[in-house]
Amino acid sequence: MFGSLPLAALRTFESAARLRSFKAAAEDLAVTPTAVSHQVRRLEQQLGVALFRRVARGVEVTEAGERLFRSLHGALLDISHAFHSLRPQPDPAGLVITTTHSFAALWLVPRLGRFYRRHPELSLRLDTNPAPLDLQQDASVDVAIRYGDKEYPDLHQVGGLAESFGAYCAPQLAPAGKQLPAALLTVRWHNSMLYDRAWERWCLAAGADWLSDSMPVHAYEEENYALQAAIAGQGMVLASSILVSDTLRNGLLIAYRPEVQVPGARYTVLCKPGRERHPPVRAFLDWLREEL
Known part of the structure; x- marks a missing residue:
């Protein structure tokens, strides 16, 4: 035949x-x-x-x-x-997911318990290496969750999350009236084209003159670090609506002037065309669609 x-x-x-x-x-x-x-x-x-x-x-x-x-x-x-x-010793990892360190720590990992309860036979390995990776070439990775505004016409796109940026602080430190926060917290973006001069844009939208008052600005390498600093009461953080969502739900931070939001980028879920039919990958993507 x-x-x-x-x-x-x-x-x-x-x-x-x-x-x-x-x-x-x-x-x-x-x-x-x-x-x-x-x-x-x-x-x-x-x-x-x-x-x-x-x-x-x-x-x-x-x-x-x-x-x-x-x-x-x-x-x-x-x-x-x-x-x-058919090999005697298949890869015990099951699935390899690559994403950013902050998305894994602040959004994906807190939700994985629901995935494991549904699929106890599967296991995931998270790869948060920031080095560029070509899904067409690297067969070791099953799913990539990419951050940015780039389009991927040669890959299978499963879904995505669009974000905005707002100001957040510990509940006891919410500024009242003309009171100023102790400091502004931000992140050193690896790609400044995605979100440059972040606090300036928020202050402009809010009509706040915090930066003109010589407000100290403390920058961190990862969103997770900036959020932890805000939880500890070190200042007001400008954070992604996606990455701060669980922290808000737990009451560790509150939104300051939630009506003021400035646009960010998005997280896009991708895999190599055809890979979405592989049963473990399909199980993960089906679960992820529900979470998204």
Whole structure:
């Protein structure tokens, strides 16, 4: 039944379509770019349709090529999962989720108890390494939760959370009248393009002149540290509505002038196309959709 399928050419096509490059596919498969081109040409001749368009900076996948890639990539991923599931000692981690340290600590981990109660047979490993990671290349990661405004057209998007920023403090330290907070707390954003001059924007929206009064500003490397400083009564923190949500619910912080909010970025849930069909991944994504 499958004797006529050109398996080598299909595997070569999948790599070239996934990487959008014959050269990168050659490196991925440990062959020459000429060999990749030959296999793709053979597949196009057999199908009678063009799978790629040659452009100045490489290749683009045609509509027919995109249809073939979606089916082929998912099928190969299923075969890979079946193959690895037969090994005597499967990976005990089960699922690998990569996200930011603050999102893991302040939003995801406090909710994981509900996931484990529903799926006691599964286990998660959280990767909070800030180094860039390519989901198309790294098969060790199942789901990524990315922060920012970037679009990911080549990945499967499951859902997302949009945030805004507001001012929060310990209940006993809420300023009254013209009283000023002891200090302003903020975070040294790793990507300043996402949210630069944060307190200036909030003060402008609130009509507050705190910064012009030589107010001390204390910056922390992580949102978690800034929130802990606010809980300890060290000042007013500018925080993400998403990351501060559990702290508010527990009464450790309160919103100061909650009607004043300035826009932030968003958290986007992503995985490699086809990976969402893997049963443990599907279980995690279904649960995450409910939490979102």
